[in-house]
Amino acid sequence: MNQRGEEVSAQERRLAAIAAASADAFRHGGYHQVRAEDVAERVRLPRGGERDRGRSAVWLYNEVRSRRVLVALAVKHAFDEFTACDADSVDATGGTGAAGGTGAADGDAAGGEPPHSLLDAQNLVTAALRRVARFHQVERFMLSQVRLGIGDISTSEKRLSAGQSQPVWETTEVYGATAAAGWDGRVTAYARYLAPRLERAALTVGVPPGGWAEASAERLSELAFRSMVDDPEGPADHQAAALEAHWFARDLVPLAGEWAGRLRTAEQAAELARRIGADGRARTRALDVVLQVLLDSPLLARAAEVGGELAGLLADDPSELRALCDVTGRQGLAWLRLGDLPAARACFEHSLRVAGELPVPADAKSCGSRAEHNLAEVLVETGRPSEGLRKLEDLYDEQAGDLPATGTAPAWRRLTLIRQAMARAASRAGRTVTGVALAEAALADREERLGRDNVNTASARVTFAEALLAAGHPAQARHHLTEALRLRAQQLTPEGYWPQYDTVRLAEIELAAGFPAQAVRLLTDVAVTGEWFARRVSPRLHAEASLVRCLALTASGEPAQALAGLRALPPDRAVRRAQAAAQLALGDATAAARTLAALAKAERDHGDDFPGQAERLLLTARAAHALGRDGEAEAASAALLSMGGESLDACHPVVLAGRLDLALLRVGAGRVEEVSSLLAPLLDRRPLAHGRAPLGDGYPLLAAARSVAIRAGGSPSITPEDRLWENG
Secondary structure (H helix, E strand, O other), X not given: OOOOOOOOOHHHHHHHHHHHHHHHHHHHOOOOOOOHHHHHOOOOEEEOOEEEEOOOHHHHHHHHOOHHHHHHHHHHHHHHHHOOOOOOOEOXXXXXXXXXXXXXXXXXXXXXXXXXXHHHHHHHHHHHHHHHHHXXXXXXXXXXXXXXXXXXXXXXHHOHHHOOOOOOOOOOOHHHHHHHHHHOOOOOOOHHHHHHHHHHHHOOOOOOOOOHHHHHHHHHHHHHHHHHHHOOOOOHHHHHHHHHHHHHHHXXXXXXXOHHHHHHHHHHHHHHHHHHOXXXXXXXXXXXXXXXXXXXXXXXXXXXXXXXXXXHHHOOOHHHHHHHHHHHHHHHHHHHHHOOHHHHHHHHHHHHHHHHOOOOHHXXXXXXXXXXXXXXXXXXXXXXXXXXXXXXXXXXXXXXXXXXXXXXXXXXXXXXXXXXHHHHHHHHOOOHHHHHHHHHHHHHHHHHHHOOOOHHHHHHHHHHHXXXXXXXXXXXXXXXXXXXXXXXHHHOOOOOHHHHHHHHHHHHHHHHOOOHHHHHHHOOOOHHHOHHXXXXXXXXXXXXXXXXXXXXXXXXXXXXXXXXXXXXXXXXXHHHHHHHHHHXXXXXXXXXXXXXXXXXXXXXXXXXXXXXXXXXXXHHHHHHHHOOOHHHHHHHHHHHHHHEOOOEOOOOHHHHHHHHHHHHHHHHHOOHHHHHHHHHHHHOOOOOOOOOOOOOOOOHHHHHHHHHHHHOOOOOOOOHHHOOHHHX
């Protein structure tokens, strides 16, 4: 058994003994002088009642069939000996070597956290390859014999009549895989050492798929062997650096995206500026490029850190006020997407103060407007969407006079972003009709000025889809979101913030459309639900995805699993509402009532989140009814319906859901005369101000309302537009 307690096959033990014998033979003799008998007599394996006796050449031939396999095994054994004392090195049996030794000095340990930057990742891989290069220097004679033997073809292999066949090796085992590669003329002796280091380096920019590190390590091992054995006089440091650069371009950039190459170049420039140190401005300029590349990449957590470092460098230079204003704004955007709202607010407030000090009035106005816009978005995200909407409306009114009729001037870009933010804020505030109208207008404007296939047009289309979803039109929302998702996935990094944001929104649409199982599938084994995304990209979006998945599990009939997932999330108001819904689905109305009562107290400090309050009242009425507290249920339902038209649009889906619940109760109580008036707003198909009916066709709430109307003895009106004309 090996150090990990795994069973080693008899074949693996034989190959390990052959590897040791082969390494010893080729260390002391030239390739053409070492015979099969010389290797076989060095094999030390127990046989019968005797131990450590050599074997015959025939036995050896039956085990390996080719001298290529012999030399490949020799390299593996020698390299494992060479790296046995490296920190966290992986030995031939799959265990880990003792800490300390020369490897630790190189900083090439395989374990631990992923590198923080691409330069750190580069150093990790270069150190591992430098270790391989030093092995080539130490074992120069033996490796020169391997060089001769790895391409050797025996006479029996050349004769078709010999019927030479490849032995069957267990490639999941270390020496079995080495032997199989040697049969093909490849040297993968360094792959097991390189693979964990390559995986750690890759985790700097993304999560590699299963088997990626192993395949990459095998290619790099073969390339390292060929290049180093063919140039034994080459400097080890340069050979390692060159091979690392090849690996970066060959494997890491295709894995992460082209942005990884830009980030590496920017980091190298910033590091060079730091080392030279003659001009502090060179360092700030280089870091500014790093920050901009990071904002375009998935690495938002690092973008926030670099933004803070850059802001500190600029703070003491009065001539860099404009740059400081821009940097603090970008840092705030990173914090906003990460979900650290206090940090985002602090950055935007700092940016606003700096904007007030700018000497050029036009710059002060532009930068101040951007900071105020961002502060309004923070209000929306903190659960105060109505207040954020008012600030955005005031800001838009102040600048609407500067709107150019055509083109994409900076003034128009700022106004279209404000309009897009207004649409999001209106939908979040419960003004869904206004939200749809604003989002549709913003989309039409961008299509006219930018075209349909522009990434910023796609961004407006996502906002339009969100507004349609909030207004009760999931089918239309799905259409627009999938179109935008396709475009953004092509132009942005698929594992980045915005493409994953689109995936979460699509899952929300599927859930609202009545397909919770599809929502669960969308959020299974995707980047946004992984721990790497939560640490490096956006804890906030990760939590949103987890919440949507838990809601979908509840709707799919798995409330116990949903509750388990919800316990792992920060207990904000949305999570507690989801907990109450899951408790109700489990039949524990008492626990749901307690959760909702505590939530009602917490909402007193957040009177702005009207959709959230409406959902809490809806769940409260359901919990009270389940407990037989009809008075409490009626009071909660009345409070919910009274919000329609005052705090929320009267056609808000949550208000309409409350009407449907009351209609079901009236049917059950035999008070069918009240049902018609309760269902009328749900069944109304007349267009509202946004040009659509209150609920979209195919929406489960609309289908349920029609079913209840039929049960109550009514028959929903059918217009010619509702019939299939082909059947007329």
